[in-house]
Amino acid sequence: MYLSNYFLPVLKDNPSEAQIKSHQLMLRVGMIKQSSAGIYSWLPMGFKIMKKIENIVRQEQDKIGAQELLMPTIQSAEIWKESGRYNDYGEEMLRIKDRQGREMLYGPTNEELVTEIFRSSIKSYKSLPQMLYHIQLKFRDEVRPRFGIMRCREFLMKDAYSFDLSDEDALLSYNKMFLAYLKTFNRLGISAIPMAADTGPIGGNLSHEFVILAETGESKIYADKRIFDLTTEKYLLTKESLKNMRLDYEKYYAVTDDKYNEKDFEKNVEKNNRLITKGIEVGHIFYFGDKYSKPLKGSVALQDGKKVDVKMGSYGIGVSRLVGAIIEAKFKDNIMKWPLSVSPFDIAILPMINKNDNTNMIKAKKIYDELKKNNIDVILDDTDENISSKIKKFNLIGVPYQVILGKKSEGDLLEFQETYKETKNLSLKDIIKIILTEKNLI
Amino acid sequence: MYLSNYFLPVLKDNPSEAQIKSHQLMLRVGMIKQSSAGIYSWLPMGFKIMKKIENIVRQEQDKIGAQELLMPTIQSAEIWKESGRYNDYGEEMLRIKDRQGREMLYGPTNEELVTEIFRSSIKSYKSLPQMLYHIQLKFRDEVRPRFGIMRCREFLMKDAYSFDLSDEDALLSYNKMFLAYLKTFNRLGISAIPMAADTGPIGGNLSHEFVILAETGESKIYADKRIFDLTTEKYLLTKESLKNMRLDYEKYYAVTDDKYNEKDFEKNVEKNNRLITKGIEVGHIFYFGDKYSKPLKGSVALQDGKKVDVKMGSYGIGVSRLVGAIIEAKFKDNIMKWPLSVSPFDIAILPMINKNDNTNMIKAKKIYDELKKNNIDVILDDTDENISSKIKKFNLIGVPYQVILGKKSEGDLLEFQETYKETKNLSLKDIIKIILTEKNLI
Numbered sequence: 001m002y003l004s005n006y007f008l009p010v011l012k013d014n015p016s017e018a019q020i021k022s023h024q025l026m027l028r029v030g031m032i033k034q035s036s037a038g039i040y041s042w043l044p045m046g047f048k049i050m051k052k053i054e055n056i057v058r059q060e061q062d063k064i065g066a067q068e069l070l071m072p073t074i075q076s077a078e079i080w081k082e083s084g085r086y087n088d089y090g091e092e093m094l095r096i097k098d099r100q101g102r103e104m105l106y107g108p109t110n111e112e113l114v115t116e117i118f119r120s121s122i123k124s125y126k127s128l129p130q131m132l133y134h135i136q137l138k139f140r141d142e143v144r145p146r147f148g149i150m151r152c153r154e155f156l157m158k159d160a161y162s163f164d165l166s167d168e169d170a171l172l173s174y175n176k177m178f179l180a181y182l183k184t185f186n187r188l189g190i191s192a193i194p195m196a197a198d199t200g201p202i203g204g205n206l207s208h209e210f211v212i213l214a215e216t217g218e219s220k221i222y223a224d225k226r227i228f229d230l231t232t233e234k235y236l237l238t239k240e241s242l243k244n245m246r247l248d249y250e251k252y253y254a255v256t257d258d259k260y261n262e263k264d265f266e267k268n269v270e271k272n273n274r275l276i277t278k279g280i281e282v283g284h285i286f287y288f289g290d291k292y293s294k295p296l297k298g299s300v301a302l303q304d305g306k307k308v309d310v311k312m313g314s315y316g317i318g319v320s321r322l323v324g325a326i327i328e329a330k331f332k333d334n335i336m337k338w339p340l341s342v343s344p345f346d347i348a349i350l351p352m353i354n355k356n357d358n359t360n361m362i363k364a365k366k367i368y369d370e371l372k373k374n375n376i377d378v379i380l381d382d383t384d385e386n387i388s389s390k391i392k393k394f395n396l397i398g399v400p401y402q403v404i405l406g407k408k409s410e411g412d413l414l415e416f417q418e419t420y421k422e423t424k425n426l427s428l429k430d431i432i433k434i435i436l437t438e439k440n441l442i
Numbered sequence: 443m444y445l446s447n448y449f450l451p452v453l454k455d456n457p458s459e460a461q462i463k464s465h466q467l468m469l470r471v472g473m474i475k476q477s478s479a480g481i482y483s484w485l486p487m488g489f490k491i492m493k494k495i496e497n498i499v500r501q502e503q504d505k506i507g508a509q510e511l512l513m514p515t516i517q518s519a520e521i522w523k524e525s526g527r528y529n530d531y532g533e534e535m536l537r538i539k540d541r542q543g544r545e546m547l548y549g550p551t552n553e554e555l556v557t558e559i560f561r562s563s564i565k566s567y568k569s570l571p572q573m574l575y576h577i578q579l580k581f582r583d584e585v586r587p588r589f590g591i592m593r594c595r596e597f598l599m600k601d602a603y604s605f606d607l608s609d610e611d612a613l614l615s616y617n618k619m620f621l622a623y624l625k626t627f628n629r630l631g632i633s634a635i636p637m638a639a640d641t642g643p644i645g646g647n648l649s650h651e652f653v654i655l656a657e658t659g660e661s662k663i664y665a666d667k668r669i670f671d672l673t674t675e676k677y678l679l680t681k682e683s684l685k686n687m688r689l690d691y692e693k694y695y696a697v698t699d700d701k702y703n704e705k706d707f708e709k710n711v712e713k714n715n716r717l718i719t720k721g722i723e724v725g726h727i728f729y730f731g732d733k734y735s736k737p738l739k740g741s742v743a744l745q746d747g748k749k750v751d752v753k754m755g756s757y758g759i760g761v762s763r764l765v766g767a768i769i770e771a772k773f774k775d776n777i778m779k780w781p782l783s784v785s786p787f788d789i790a791i792l793p794m795i796n797k798n799d800n801t802n803m804i805k806a807k808k809i810y811d812e813l814k815k816n817n818i819d820v821i822l823d824d825t826d827e828n829i830s831s832k833i834k835k836f837n838l839i840g841v842p843y844q845v846i847l848g849k850k851s852e853g854d855l856l857e858f859q860e861t862y863k864e865t866k867n868l869s870l871k872d873i874i875k876i877i878l879t880e881k882n883l884i
Contacts, residue, residue: 004569006509007509007511007563007572007574009562009563009564030563033559033562033563035513035514035517035518035555035558035559036516036517036518036520036544036546037542037544039514039516039518040514041511041512041513041514041555041559042511042512042513043511043559043563044509044510044511044574047510047511047512048510050512065447067448067449068486068489068490069483069484069486069489070483070484070489070492071477071483071484072477072481072482072483072579072596073515073579073596074478074481074536074548074581074595074596075477075478075481076477076478078478091541092541094516094538094540094541096536096538098536099533099534099536099583099585100479102478102479104478106516113477113483117475117477117483117485120451120475121449121451121472121475121485122451127446130449132449132486137514137515137579139516141540141541143541153540154514154515154516
């Protein structure tokens with residue numbers, strides 16, 4: 001992509017209406033645009049990043065055998081009355097009357113609708129277990145939307161639902177999701193800690209939230225920092241292995257402030273392992289047994305014909321929220337560095353362009369073509385801004401690798417910079433090798 | 443995928459509530475499930491097909507330089523008042539009041555919102571042309587939703603918008619889209635005829651709808667059948683070439699019944715070239731100049747500082763509707779054949795399974811693994827249904843290739859069937875070659 005063709009309305013200054021850095025940055029570099037309170041359009045670069053996150057979330061769901069479907073955004077109030085949540089949900093639910101006067105709503109979550117799909121599709125215990133998910137817009141009519149897409153009204157969420165015959169089977173589904181979440185966040189380049197959590201309005205008796213560290217986070221975190229040394233490679237999708245995974249993670253103290261207890265923290269965590277910081281919730285998983293299957297009649301027939309309510313769990317990841325959360329975690333000293341897995345481009349070429357001399361531009365285009373040939377997604381800043389403005393701008397855009405063609409650009413060695421690191425003089429061949437290696441393509 | 447694991451609730455009989463064949467088939471093979479009047483969930487197989495269609499639509503938009511973004515579903519009424527369409531739109535617009543009492547709506551289309559994005563992002567003539575699109579849910583509160591996802595209320599649509607400085611430039615954008623549409627429908631395995639159309643509530647003075655032939659279509663079609671001999675390979679994305687493309691297509695008579703004139707038809711089309719059939723609209727493109735940019739102040743500054751309203755067009759494809767439209771075009775004599783480009787699977791393995799003999803199942807799994815190794819997307823019917831039920835079921839599911847392991851399945855030659863064709867005895871190697879060739883992978 002040539003920058004002059006790209007729909008990327010970069011602002012000169014930080015927008016005054018934004019209070020947190022992700023909101024500032026996303027407006028500043030033209031990733032989003034507010035259309036009304038708490039409702040945003042995703043402009044091409046923001047959309048591209050969100051799509052990359054969505055695809056990683058999807059792949060990890062598929063790997064544990066969850067199947068993707070798509071439930072609609074507009075739901076009938078009927079099933080919410082069946083579950084008893086229609087009144088409970090309060091004003092956050094966007095309630096709608098259609099032209100026939102029927103009571104509808106914009107789904108804030110999908111336990112009811114998915115249970116209704118399940119009950120009309122699955123009749124026998126033989127068809128269990130089932131895991132279904134979708135990546136769909138949700139609407140929650142926040143009384144005071146703020147912080148850009150971090151606490152907005154219309155947002156994109158992955159929500160999955162598991163259906164099992166017994167508590168024991170359901171725990172296996174729960175633990176599979178637990179592992180999928182760890183792997184997902186790992187691929188997104190962020191450290192997410194699973195923390196035992198309250199179940200809130202979803203209900204149930206087992207729940208974890210996944211929190212990433214960010215100094216600007218909404219909740220305070222107290223943790224044993226050794227939890228970050230854990231890696232997921234060794235766990236398999238078996239009951240035994242996943243049980244061990246849970247034990248390994250639960251060995252380390254990690255709570256948000258609502259569960260914090262000073263004595264426990266000091267007793268359980270050695271002084272030099274104590275980490276007190278802030279975090280942002282990016283995922284939440286729940287096990288709630290028959291809370292919805294019972295009122296909504298989500299049952300299957302056993303071998304003897306007897307019917308039993310299925311045991312359900314639900315599992316959310318805030319896909320659009322993750323875009324902001326990654327910025328909160330990674331944007332430091334006015335420099336953003338997207339993890340390569342979700343970066344809008346792999347590399348940027350920033351040529352210094354002299355009005356009377358097109359050597360740098362010709363060179364830039366050659367490099368561009370060569371990178372493209374190697375399936376590297378490259379953006380070339382062909383605008384007539386001066387080179388220091390270009391560098392400053394791309395520090396905000398956050399493409400992790402840059403080739404800078406400055407005054408002294410001569411010969412075959414190129415000025416190559418990985419964000420936060422020293423510049424190096426490398427051949428194009430070596431640059432291509434570095435990026436393809438990082439992308440796991442060679 | 444093993445069928446026993448797949449969330450595919452196939453019904454024994456045709457559902458009585460469905461009047462047209464796409465609606466019947468989609469319910470019958472568990473592609474969709476109605477959640478309320480005119481609102482459907484897309485179950486895994488239906489979703490997968492829709493996603494494949496969506497990706498082809500996306501790729502062809504990207505090829506002509508359109509950039510993808512994502513506008514929200516819920517819009518403020520304000521901009522619709524600015525354009526003057528808030529009252530015009532009538533009851534089909536789903537109007538909503540949020541908790542603060544603000545007038546909102548579920549977007550039925552996006553001319554207003556995209557113009558608002560444009561006007562706050564693009565200031566100079568130098569940044570033109572621009573083409574933006576999104577693939578987003580829409581809601582139209584049909585008074586009588588019917589025909590399944592063909593005339594439903596919540597649906598998925600690709601809508602693109604072009605912004606140009608002059609009528610001449612705008613015509614180039616229009617023609618690029620025209621070509622992208624022809625290529626898109628071609629890749630979807632359907633013949634779409636562009637027909638000059640009325641502009642309706644969108645407004646403007648140039649418009650084409652793209653109609654595919656289907657005996658069950660909603661509108662009658664009168665055409666010169668030589669239009670189907672035209673192919674798109676020779677056209678380039680240049681003014682001249684695209685002008686020729688338009689002339690080539692417009693040479694042949696093709697109208698829907700509202701524009702039909704018997705005398706014209708008989709005068710312009712030789713008897714043996716006359717085609718009278720029915721069709722389904724799957725795309726519609728409009729050029730409307732400054733109809734929206736004028737009231738919404740979508741202007742750019744010229745070199746001399748003078749401001750000029752940009753010339754706009756809009757371009758829709760009914761992504762979810764296409765799923766039904768392809769069925770209407772392809773489902774014949776109770777046999778469905780998905781074009782390979784959008785088929786839920788490339789090939790199905792249907793083994794006859796004997797309770798006391800697992801030879802066929804072992805063989806089937808071996809074939810399955812080998813196909814998977816070759817990146818072929820395969821479904822294995824591992825259920826205990828008898829072989830004729832399996833064949834009947836897969837005739838509805840519509841996977842275009844099948845390997846049948848019957849009673850006499852012995853040796854290395856396999857019973858291979860392409861839908862509608864004679865069965866052949868082929869080696870697995872040859873079968874793999876056929877499919878990879880069809881997928882353009884070798």
